Each structure stands twice: as C-alpha cells, then as structure tokens.
Amino acid sequence: MDPSRYAELFLTESQEHLSAINTSLLELERTPGAEAPVAALFRAMHTIKGMAATMGYQAVTEIAHEAESLLDGVRRGAIRTDATVADLLFSSADLLERTIEATTEGHAAPDAHEILERMRAMTLAARATPPRSMASVRVANSDTRVSVTLEADTPLKGVRAWMIAQKLATLARLIGTEPPEGALQAEQFDRTFVVLLEGSAAAEPLLAAARQGGYVEAVEVTPPTASATTVAADEGDAMLPRASQPVLRASGAVTAEFSVADVTAAGAIKAQRHIRIDLRRLDTLTNLIGELVIARGRLQAIAADRKDAVLDDALSHASRLVSELQDEIMTSRLVPVWQVFDRFPRLVRDAARSLGKDVDFVIEGKEIELDRSMLDEIGEPMVHLLRNADDHGLETPAERRAAGKAPSGRLRLAALRDRSSVLIRVSDDGRGIDRARVLAKAKRTGLVEADVEALGDDELFRLIARPGFSTTETVTDLSGRGVGIDAVATRVRQLGGTLELRSEDGRGTTVTARLPATLAIVRAVLARVGGETYAVPMTHVSETLELPGDVRETVKGREVLSLRDDVLPLVHLRELVRLPRQRDRINHVIVLEMADRRAGVLVDRLLGQQDIVVKPFDAVKDGLALFSGATILGDGAPALILDVNSLL
Amino acid sequence: MSHTVLVCDDAIFMRTMVGDILQQAGFEIVGEAETGIQAVEKYKQLRPDLVTMDIVMPDMGGIDAVREITKFDPNAKVLMCSAMGQQALVVEAIQAGAKDFVVKPFQPSRVLEAVQRVLG
Numbered sequence: 005m006d007p008s009r010y011a012e013l014f015l016t017e018s019q020e021h022l023s024a025i026n027t028s029l030l031e032l033e034r035t036p037g038a039e040a041p042v043a044a045l046f047r048a049m050h051t052i053k054g055m056a057a058t059m060g061y062q063a064v065t066e067i068a069h070e071a072e073s074l075l076d077g078v079r080r081g082a083i084r085t086d087a088t089v090a091d092l093l094f095s096s097a098d099l100l101e102r103t104i105e106a107t108t109e110g111h112a113a114p115d116a117h118e119i120l121e122r123m124r125a126m127t128l129a130a131r132a133t134p135p136r137s138m139a140s141v142r143v144a145n146s147d148t149r150v151s152v153t154l155e156a157d158t159p160l161k162g163v164r165a166w167m168i169a170q171k172l173a174t175l176a177r178l179i180g181t182e183p184p185e186g187a188l189q190a191e192q193f194d195r196t197f198v199v200l201l202e203g204s205a206a207a208e209p210l211l212a213a214a215r216q217g218g219y220v221e222a223v224e225v226t227p228p229t230a231s232a233t234t235v236a237a238d239e240g241d242a243m244l245p246r247a248s249q250p251v252l253r254a255s256g257a258v259t260a261e262f263s264v265a266d267v268t269a270a271g272a273i274k275a276q277r278h279i280r281i282d283l284r285r286l287d288t289l290t291n292l293i294g295e296l297v298i299a300r301g302r303l304q305a306i307a308a309d310r311k312d313a314v315l316d317d318a319l320s321h322a323s324r325l326v327s328e329l330q331d332e333i334m335t336s337r338l339v340p341v342w343q344v345f346d347r348f349p350r351l352v353r354d355a356a357r358s359l360g361k362d363v364d365f366v367i368e369g370k371e372i373e374l375d376r377s378m379l380d381e382i383g384e385p386m387v388h389l390l391r392n393a394d395d396h397g398l399e400t401p402a403e404r405r406a407a408g409k410a411p412s413g414r415l416r417l418a419a420l421r422d423r424s425s426v427l428i429r430v431s432d433d434g435r436g437i438d439r440a441r442v443l444a445k446a447k448r449t450g451l452v453e454a455d456v457e458a459l460g461d462d463e464l465f466r467l468i469a470r471p472g473f474s475t476t477e478t479v480t481d482l483s484g485r486g487v488g489i490d491a492v493a494t495r496v497r498q499l500g501g502t503l504e505l506r507s508e509d510g511r512g513t514t515v516t517a518r519l520p521a522t523l524a525i526v527r528a529v530l531a532r533v534g535g536e537t538y539a540v541p542m543t544h545v546s547e548t549l550e551l552p553g554d555v556r557e558t559v560k561g562r563e564v565l566s567l568r569d570d571v572l573p574l575v576h577l578r579e580l581v582r583l584p585r586q587r588d589r590i591n592h593v594i595v596l597e598m599a600d601r602r603a604g605v606l607v608d609r610l611l612g613q614q615d616i617v618v619k620p621f622d623a624v625k626d627g628l629a630l631f632s633g634a635t636i637l638g639d640g641a642p643a644l645i646l647d648v649n650s651l652l
Numbered sequence: 653m654s655h656t657v658l659v660c661d662d663a664i665f666m667r668t669m670v671g672d673i674l675q676q677a678g679f680e681i682v683g684e685a686e687t688g689i690q691a692v693e694k695y696k697q698l699r700p701d702l703v704t705m706d707i708v709m710p711d712m713g714g715i716d717a718v719r720e721i722t723k724f725d726p727n728a729k730v731l732m733c734s735a736m737g738q739q740a741l742v743v744e745a746i747q748a749g750a751k752d753f754v755v756k757p758f759q760p761s762r763v764l765e766a767v768q769r770v771l772g
Contacts, residue, residue, distance in 0.1 A: 010665060017665045050708050051663045054735050058669065058757035069737075159755035160734065163742045167753075170746070189739055218752060218769050 013280060014055050015108045021048040022104070023346040025097045029090065030349050036085045045093070046075040052100070063103050063113035070123040071096045082130035092126065095119050147179055149226040150199040150210055158219040162191040168217035169199045175209055176201035195221070204228050283376060286337055293330050294617035298636055300326050301614055305639060330615075338373035338521075341419045341428075344383045345370060348390060352415060355394040362401050362412035363394060369419035374426050378499055378519060382428065385492040389430040389515050390417065392489070397434035397513050407510065409433070425501075425543055426521050431514035437507040442467055462601070465505040469493045489515070497632050500526065500541065500618060502598060502649040518543075518598075528616045528635075529594055530643065531607035533577045537643040539616050539635055540605070544648040546597040548610055553589050565593065565604045572604045575651055580630055601652045618645065655771060656682040658698055660691040660714065661706040661733065666756075670704050670733065673760045674767070688712025692720040695728065702771060703730045705750065707741050715745045722749030729770045733758075 025048045028041035035041075053068035071093065077083035096119055103113045152168055154161050165188050169181050181188050182198040201210075207225040214223040300323055307319050345367050356363035374382070398413035405411055414433045419426060439459050446452040446467050452459075459467070469490045492515075493503045501519035520526055520543060528539040529548060549567070556574060557564055563574045572595065578585055586608065593604045616635040632647035657679045661667045671681045683698050685691040689711045695703060703721065707714040714732065721728045732745045732753040742753050751770040754763050 010669065013665050013668060017663060044710075047662065047708050047710060050735065051666075054756045055663060055665045057735070058665075060757075159736065160739055160742060160753070163739050163746075163753065166743060167746055189743060191739075216769060216772060218766060 010059065011108060012282075014059050014061075015104070016280070018052055018055065018104050020343075021052050022097065022101050024048045025100075026350040027346060029093055029097060030353055032085055032093075033090050033353075036090070039079075042075060042078050042085075046072060046079060049075060052104075056104075061104075061107045063116060064100065064107055066120065067096060067100045067103055067116055070120050070127070071100070073127045074123045077127050077130040083126060089126070092119070092122055096123060147228055148176065148201045148203065148205045148210070149224075150201065150214060151196060151224040151226065152199065152214050152217075152220060153196045153222040155219045155221045156195065158195075161193075161195075161219070162189040164217065164219055165189075165193070165197045168214055168220070169197075171213045171217055172199050172201060172210060175213055176203060176205040178202075286333070287377070289333050290337065293326075293333050296326055297330060297615050297617055301637060302639060334375070337375045337377070339376050339379060340371050340373050341379060342367075342370035344379050345386075345417060345419075348387070348417060351387065352390055352394060355391055356398075359394060360400060361394065361398055363398060363415050364412045365415045365417070367417045372419035372421055372426060374419075374519065374521065381495065381499055382517070382519065385495045385517070386417065386428065386430065388492050389489075390415065393430060393432040393434065393513065397432040397436075399435055403435075407435075421521070422518070425518050427516055427518050429514060429516045431512060433512040436509045436511055436513055437464060437468065439464060439507075439509065461506050464507060465489075465503075468505075469503075492517075497647060497649060500632060502544075504598075526616060526618060527613060528645065530611035530614055530616075530637075531577070531592070531594060531605075532609040532611055533581060533607050534583045536581070537611065537637060537641065538577065538607070539614075539643050539645045540594055540596070540648065541645065542613065544596050544598050545594055546602070547595045549591070549593040549595065549604075550610070551591045551593060553587075553591060556591065565591075567595070567604070570602070572602050574604045574606055576606045577646075578606070578608070580651075596648050596651060598648060598652050603652050605646075605651065616643070616645070654678050654680045655701040656680050656698070657702045657704065658683045658685065658691070658694055658700040659704050660685040660688075660694075660709065660717065661704070662686050662709045663706075666706065666733070669758060670763070673758065673763050674704075676760075677764050677767075679767075686710070688714060688717035688720075691717040692724070695721045696724060699725075701729065702767060703728065704733055705730050705745075706733045707735075707738055707745060715741065715748050718745055718750045719748040731766055731770050 025045055028044040028048070031041040032038060032045070049068045049072040053065055053072055056064035056068060074083065074089075074093070074096075078085055078089070083089060099114065099116055099119050103116065105111075106113050150172055152165070154164060158164050165181075166185065169178065169185075169188070172178070179200040179202050181200065183193050187193070188197055199214075204227060207227070210225050211223050214220055303319055304323070307315050348367065349365055352363055352365045393415050398415065399407065399409075401411035404413065416429075416431045418429045418431075420429070421427075442464060443452065443456065443459050446459075447454055447456070451467060451470070452463075489503075489505070496503045496517045496519070499519055501517055504516045504518070505513070506516075507513040520541070527542040529542060529545050531538050531540065551565075557566060559571065563576075565572045565574050574593075576585060588608075592607050592610050594607060594610070596603050596605060614637075616637075618633045618635060630647055630650055631644045632649075633645040635643050635645060637643050657674050659667050659670050659674075659681055661670065661684075667684050671684070675681060679702070682700055683694045685694050687710045691703070691705060691709075691714070692712070705714040705718060709717070712720075718730050718732070721730060726749075728749070730750045732742060732750045733756065734742045734745075734753050735756045745753065752766050754766045
C-alpha cells in the first residue's frame with residue numbers, strides 16, 4: 005500500500021485531533037480530575053498514534069504513545085492532574101503538533117528527548133509493581149498436548165495464543181497452557197506455546213481449529229503419554245484482564261453531536277460518503293464558473309439586442325443551470341468556522357496567562373459556514389483582535405475588582421449569519437477604548453480640529469484604523485506595534501467585507517467584521533459614470549431611485565436628499581472619480597446602507613443588477629481608497645467595485 | 653453476492669483505509685460508524701455480514717458495542733481493530749463476542765486473512 009495517498013488525510017485529521025486535544029487540555033485545566041476531558045485526550049492521542057504508525061511516522065508515534073501512557077495513568081487515577089502534569093501535557097501537545105508539521109513537510113522532527121523522558125518518568129513512577137504469585141498446573145498422563153508455533157511477526161502474539169487456546173477449549177476441556185495463561189498473554193514465550201487438553205481428543209479437528217486461529221506456522225498434536233509432568237510456573241499472576249485494566253469508557257458528553265446526525269439517515273448511508281478534494285481543484289472550478297458567469301452576461305447582452313424568443317428561452321434555461329452550478333460549487337467550498345476558531349482558546353489562554361489576566365473565553369456560532377479560503381484569510385485578523393482584547397481591552401483582576409467587575413474578563417468570539425453575509429464579532433467587557441487619549445493624540449497630529457470635544461464610534465474607528473496610529477506607550481509581544489486594527493480593516497476590505505467598531509468607556513469593545521458568505525462571485529448593482537461602469541455589491545444596497553432633479557437640498561453646507569422621513573447625505577460619484585459635475589433632470593441614486601449609516605450615491609445612469617466575479621486587485625494601497633476590487637463585465641470591459649465602507 | 657461490511661472507527665483515516673482494503677477485495681461497505689452507539693444502531697439496521705470495530709471510540713467503546721451487538725445477534729461476526737499494547741482490551745473484546753482481531757498498522761493481506769477467518 006502506498007501511504008502517500010493517505011498523507012493528506014492524515015494531516016487533516018491529525019489537525020482536527022490536535023485542536024480537540026487543546027480544547028480538552030483547557031477543560032482539564034479548568035476542572036482538574038474531570039473524566040471527560042481525559043477520556044477525550046486519551047482517544048485523540050490514541051487515534052493519532054494509530055494513524056502515525058500506519059504512515060510510518062516514527063517520531064509522531066512515539067510522542068503520541070508516551071502521552072497516551074501518561075493519560076492512561078491519569079485515567080486510572082494513578083497520576084493526579086496537577087499543574088505539573090497539565091503543563092507537561094500542554095508541552096507534549098505542542099511538540100506533537102510541531103512534529104506532525106515537520107514530518108508531513110519532510111523536515112527533521114524537533115528534539116523530543118526531554119519531553120519524552122519527562123513523560124516516561126511520570127508514567128513509570130505511577131506504575132505499581134504487579135502482584136506475583138505461584139501457579140502450577142498438574143498434567144496427567146491422559147492429557148493431549150497441542151503445540152502451536154506462531155509466525156515470527158505475529159502482532160499481539162500473547163492474545164493470539166490465548167485466542168487459539170480458547171478455540172481449542174471448545175473441543176475438549178482445557179487444563180492449562182505452557183506458559184500459563186497470564187504469561188501467555190504477557191507474551192512470555194518465544195513463538196511456541198502448548199495447550200493441554202483433557203483426555204484423548206481427535207487430532208484432526210484440533211489441528212484445523214488451531215490453524216483457524218491465524219498466524220499459525222505449525223501445529224503438533226501429541227496424544228496422551230505415560231509420563232506425567234508438572235509444569236511449574238513462577239510468573240506474574242494469570243490476572244484476569246478485566247480486573248487489571250479498566251476498559252475505556254469514553255464519556256458521552258464529549259462528542260454528543262456524532263450520534264445524532266448519521267443514525268437517523270439509514271437509507272442515505274451510501275450517499276453520505278465523502279471524498280476529500282484538493283482545494284486548488286475547487287479554486288479552478290470557482291474560476292471557471294466565474295468565467296462562465298461572465299460569458300453568460302455577454303450572451304444575455306447579445307440576446308437582449310436580438311429579441312429572439314427561441315434564443316431567449318434556450319438562454320434562460322442555460323442561465324438557470326449556470327446559477328445552480330454556481331450555487332453548488334460555492335456551497336462545496338463552505339466549511340464551519342470552528343475549523344479555524346478551535347485553536348483560539350489555547351491562544352487566548354496563553355496570552356492571558358503571560359499577562360497575568362483571567363479571561364473567560366467563549367466561542368459562539370461554531371457551526372456557521374464560510375468559504376474555505378476566506379476562513380483561512382480571516383484567521384489571522386481575528387487572532388489580532390483577540391490579542392488586542394487580551395492585551396489592551398481586558399484589565400487585570402485587581403483593576404477589574406477596583407472597577408466593580410468580576411475578576412475574570414469576558415471575551416466572546418461569535419459567528420452569525422445575516423442574510424447573505426456572515427458576521428464575525430469579537431467583544432470584551434474590558435475598559436473600552438480611551439477616547440480622551442485617542443482624541444488628544446488626533447489633535448496633536450492634526451487629524452482632528454482642536455475644537456472637537458467628543459468622538460463618535462465611527463470617528464474613533466476611522467482614527468485608530470489609520471496606519472500607524474497607536475496610543476500604546478509600551479509595545480508588548482502580543483500587540484500594540486501600531487499595526488493593529490488598520491491591518492485587520494484592510495484584510496477584511498480585501499475580502500469584500502467591512503469592519504465596524506463599538507466601544508463604551510469602562511464597559512468594553514466590540515469589533516464586527518461583515519463578510520460575504522461566499523467569495524469571488526457577488527451580486528452587484530452596475531452604474532455608469534463618465535465613460536466607465538462601476539459595481540456596488542448588493543450587500544450594502546438598500547434601494548435604487550430615480551428622482552426628479554429638485555429633491556436635493558443643502559443642509560449645513562452638505563448636500564442631502566430627503567427620502568421619505570429620512571435625510572441622506574449625497575455623494576457624487578463623478579466628483580469622487582474627479583470628473584466635473586453634470587446637470588441632470590433626473591437623479592439616479594443608489595442608496596447605501598451599512599449598520600445604521602446610510603448615504604445616497606449619485607451616478608449618471610443605472611444599468612441594473614448582475615452577478616460579478618471579483619478579481620484580485622492590488623491598487624488599493626496608494627490609489628483612491630475607494631475601490632475594493634475589480635471585475636470583468638460580459639462585454640469584456642473592466643469595472644471597478646466601490647468600497648461602500650469608504651463612501652459612508 | 654459480495655459480503656456486506658459495517659466499518660466502525662472514529663478516525664476517517666482508518667475508516668477510509670479499512671474500507672479501501674475491503675472494497676478492493678470485493679466487499680461492499682454498507683455503512684460506517686464513528687461511535688459505539690452508532691455501530692450498534694447501524695448493525696441493527698443493516699445486518700451486515702461483517703463488522704470491523706475499533707476498540708477506542710467515543711460514546712460507547714468498541715468492546716461494549718461488541719457486547720451489545722452479540723446480545724442482539726449471537727452470530728454477529730465482529731473483527732476487532734486494535735493497536736499494539738492493547739492486549740487486555742483485545743482479550744476482553746473477544747470474551748465479549750468478537751471473532752478475531754487485526755493489529756494496526758494494517759497490512760491488507762493480514763486484514764483479509766482475518767476477515768476470511770471470521771467469515772470462515
């Protein structure tokens with residue numbers, strides 16, 4: 005068998021188990037002595053060991069094996085989970101992760117010597133000396149001897165031998181074995197063992213039964229003889245295995261979700277089989293469907309000119325199929341956020357520990373799904389936000405007590421669905437952002453007029469999201485190098501999303517990223533300005549309007565639009581792209597909406613809605629921070645995608 | 653008609669591997685289970701000719717699952733999948749009614765031999 009076929013599977017599944025290991029370790033640390041996390045840890049280590057052994061990953065197998073032995077001691081109650089044991093387990097989990105990475109990437113495994121030795125020492129110290137006793141078997145001259153030789157490489161030969169003895173015992177009464185049962189199971193024989201059966205049994209069935217036992221190289225049946233021998237044994241007791249080692253009973257609490265899903269769908273079992281696909285294949289498919297969507301747009305434009313009913317009919321059929329195909333491909337790229345989020349608790353814990361803070365971290369909405377590549381991209385910004393909260397947001401226990409709060413801070417990471425977007429929200433109940441300090445610095449650097457007295461959330465956000473704007477005096481390892489929230493905001497914008505911030509003095513900070521659930525293809529409103537076409541993602545469009553020219557008013561020097569009971573600030577797209585204003589009888593307006601902010605964008609002409617394929621776009625940095633990407637239209641012409649966040 | 657098999661293991665890796673080995677030998681994988689409880693439920697639904705059973709699984713371990721399955725069907729043919737170092741557990745599984753065992757890492761020929769012995 006070629007193990008490389010399974011290398012990918014091994015890696016993916018090991019990572020899942022590693023994240024389960026970290027979760028369980030945190031749980032064990034919170035509630036020392038709890039059984040459920042120990043059982044889960046044991047199982048995860050055990051599974052990794054089995055897989056690694058199959059792959060021939062020696063170093064991984066060894067670490068998992070020692071950790072498993074240590075955990076077995078914990079499970080049996082021989083080792084107590086104090087801080088030393090917990091730390092050792094944490095270190096071994098880290099070592100295991102690094103070793104798996106190194107091994108699967110073909111690098112040399114990290115030095116495991118010290119941790120392995122510490123685990124061995126702990127396991128050994130806990131191992132009680134097994135009880136010893138004397139056993140002897142009287143062999144009468146009327147007994148039948150069955151001598152069985154096993155193959156050289158028989159795995160678990162002790163059990164194999166015992167099993168063969170049991171099989172033979174169904175044919176004649178078993179008197180005993182050489183070596184005795186305990187020693188037999190403990191593999192205290194080379195390759196040959198003897199089964200003694202009472203009376204004279206027919207040789208043929210015995211031979212057949214023994215051969216049926218598996219891994220049998222030779223069997224010899226010796227009928228009763230005249231000589232009587234006593235086989236004496238001074239061996240580790242023929243202990244009943246049931247008494248000596250507890251059976252692993254994993255707690256049902258650990259993975260309760262497993263049992264529900266599959267059991268009910270009896271008929272659908274075959275349909276549920278999964279295959280794993282290289283993400284690059286899915287990317288290629290995504291690009292192709294993107295091209296297909298563009299081609300469809302082009303065909304629709306042509307058909308609209310022809311006004312041919314038959315062509316329209318055929319095209320609308322093809323068009324539906326393209327949409328379905330697009331949905332299927334996009335759905336196949338979705339993965340639950342826990343695949344990335346599950347490594348955060350460990351990270352938060354380590355950070356909180358190093359800062360001397362108590363943090364109560366919860367993750368909500370783990371099952372919410374996001375495009376695989378987006379999830380990969382969003383992981384790092386989220387780490388940044390969590391570290392920010394750990395570092396700046398949350399106070400030390402003493403500070404919290406002084407402020408009348410519970411000593412441990414609450415940190416929450418939540419994923420939720422909102423129409424076609426996914427919101428990812430990091431919130432803490434810490435001190436909030438120091439507005440006075442931000443304002444003072446902003447005034448010093450001339451970002452804000454000297455007479456401004458207070459900052460709203462949006463201004464606050466705009467200020468701290470400026471590259472290099474930081475009020476932190478001390479730079480820590482964790483964050484505060486002045487590349488904080490602006491890096492996060494940029495990344496989120498590149499993904500077609502927006503970032504929002506709410507902060508309340510003394511009550512905490514909440515940062516929300518709104519992301520499109522699927523990447524690459526979004527529905528957009530197309531509009532014409534000058535000679536160019538622009539696209540506005542539908543996520544932020546609440547409506548489009550065509551209004552007579554006289555609805556515009558000027559309030560406090562700003563142009564606004566009265567819309568029903570609301571007054572919307574107006575933005576001229578012509579001005580933004582540095583074209584002269586145009587006088588029009590009709591106002592073509594796209595109404596944008598984001599959280600509680602709204603604005604109207606004036607364009608020359610509205611072209612309608614269309615699926616657009618977002619193409620990578622790297623001109624954002626120095627050019628106008630007005631566009632988040634670009635797309636190719638049906639006629640092959642490019643169009644820029646407006647960044648709604650920067651317009652509001 | 654090919655024999656039907658229910659593969660029980662909490663690791664997809666192992667299920668895939670056992671499934672591949674058996675499928676290539678002409679067996680039909682009719683179901684998979686990730687936990688002992690699932691294994692028992694699925695056995696009752698599917699009545700497969702053969703069950704491969706991992707010892708260590710969540711919810712209900714493989715040994716208890718074997719016990720439940722043989723209680724339901726004394727003729728059930730269960731092949732235990734164990735790792736090195738699990739002597740005592742394998743012994744208990746066989747006492748609970750498993751017919752034979754294979755030891756990880758799996759060699760396809762050894763797995764198929766064991767399957768033949770069990771179905772024998």
